[in-house]
Amino acid sequence: MAHCDKHGEYTEQTADIFGIALRTGCPACxxxxxxxxxxxxxxxxxxxxxxxxxxxxxxxxxFTSTLDNFIAGSPEQQRALSYAxxxxxxxxxxxxxxxxxxxxxxxxxxxxxxVLGGAIYSMYEITTRIRASYVSGAKETELQIVDELARIPMxxxxxxxxxxxxxxxxxxxxxxxxxxxxxxxxxxxxxxKHTRKTCPDGGCQNCLENYISEDIMSRLSxxxxxxxxxxxxxxxxxxxxx
Numbered sequence: 001m002a003h004c005d006k007h008g009e010y011t012e013q014t015a016d017i018f019g020i021a022l023r024t025g026c027p028a029c030x031x032x033x034x035x036x037x038x039x040x041x042x043x044x045x046x047x048x049x050x051x052x053x054x055x056x057x058x059x060x061x062x063f064t065s066t067l068d069n070f071i072a073g074s075p076e077q078q079r080a081l082s083y084a085x086x087x088x089x090x091x092x093x094x095x096x097x098x099x100x101x102x103x104x105x106x107x108x109x110x111x112x113x114x115v116l117g118g119a120i121y122s123m124y125e126i127t128t129r130i131r132a133s134y135v136s137g138a139k140e141t142e143l144q145i146v147d148e149l150a151r152i153p154m155x156x157x158x159x160x161x162x163x164x165x166x167x168x169x170x171x172x173x174x175x176x177x178x179x180x181x182x183x184x185x186x187x188x189x190x191x192x193k194h195t196r197k198t199c200p201d202g203g204c205q206n207c208l209e210n211y212i213s214e215d216i217m218s219r220l221s222x223x224x225x226x227x228x229x230x231x232x233x234x235x236x237x238x239x240x241x242x
Contacts, residue, residue: 004029057119058110067111070104077104080227084108087186088115091153094181094224095188098195098208103229105190109156116186118154123163123173130172146172150179153186160191165211174216181219189220198228 002012004026013024024030053063067085072078080097087093097105106120113120126149133142149155155176163169180187193208209217220226 002026053114056113056117057121057125058114062106062110065107065110066114067108070107070111074230076227076229079225080104080108080229083225083227084112084188087112087154087188091116091186092184092223093186094220096220096224096226097188097190097229098193098226099229100192105229106158109158109188109190112186112188113154113156116154118152118156119149120156120158121149122159123157123161123169124159126157126172127163127169142172146175147179149176150183151185154188155180155185156188156190158190160189161193161206161208161211163211170211170213170216174213177216177219181222187224194228195226 001009002023003009007026007028010026010028015022015024050063067081067088070077070081070084072081076099080095083093083095087095097108099105109120126145130142130145132138133140133145157173177187189212191208191211193206193211196203196207196209199207
């Protein structure tokens with residue numbers, strides 16, 4: 001028998017290793033050390049995953065968002081989920097999600113980006129970053145920025161139509177879409193706007209076509225899908241656990 005100051009008496013085991021007698025320590029202490037190492041491993045893995053998600057420009061509120069836990073409560077949401085799953089499988093394709101806030105558009109985009117890599121940006125982030133490149137002493141140029149966005153494994157652009165939709169923005173977006181189209185790289189565009197085809201007025205300031213050019217629409221329609229994410233508030237439904 002042996003004695004542990006913390007756990008009391010325990011049965012000591014002896015093993016002969018190449019003629020050297022090795023005695024085991026307190027099993028309770030060893031179990032505690034193993035648990036501490038296990039928890040530290042979990043903490044490091046979680047920290048590494050957090051850093052990875054941040055590098056993809058995923059916001060903390062979406063850290064747990066995946067395609068597997070997306071709640072498709074309407075036919076439109078189910079269609080969007082199916083297209084998103086196909087993009088992950090094929091590592092290609094284009095998907096445009098339109099609709100009001102809270103219908104799960106960003107959740108799906110994050111679900112794809114976290115698997116394929118790349119990034120999710122709002123249109124405001126992209127335009128602000130490009131305009132910052134015009135300042136004297138900037139560390140990157142306009143061409144470097146749009147070329148990066150045209151090459152990353154997956155790109156999701158959120159909030160199309162929240163900015164002014166200037167000619168410069170249209171040109172940047174056109175370049176990115178065209179290059180990704182030519183390279184067969186996946187792309188998702190997200191907007192709260194609607195298309196002229198579904199506009200109740202036959203055309204208004206909230207039509208998507210006011211913010212992206214005809215050539216972009218042509219590229220998107222060639223091998224892409226457009227889904228109007230209508231239905232009840234996805235965030236509220238998710239909180240309720242339905």
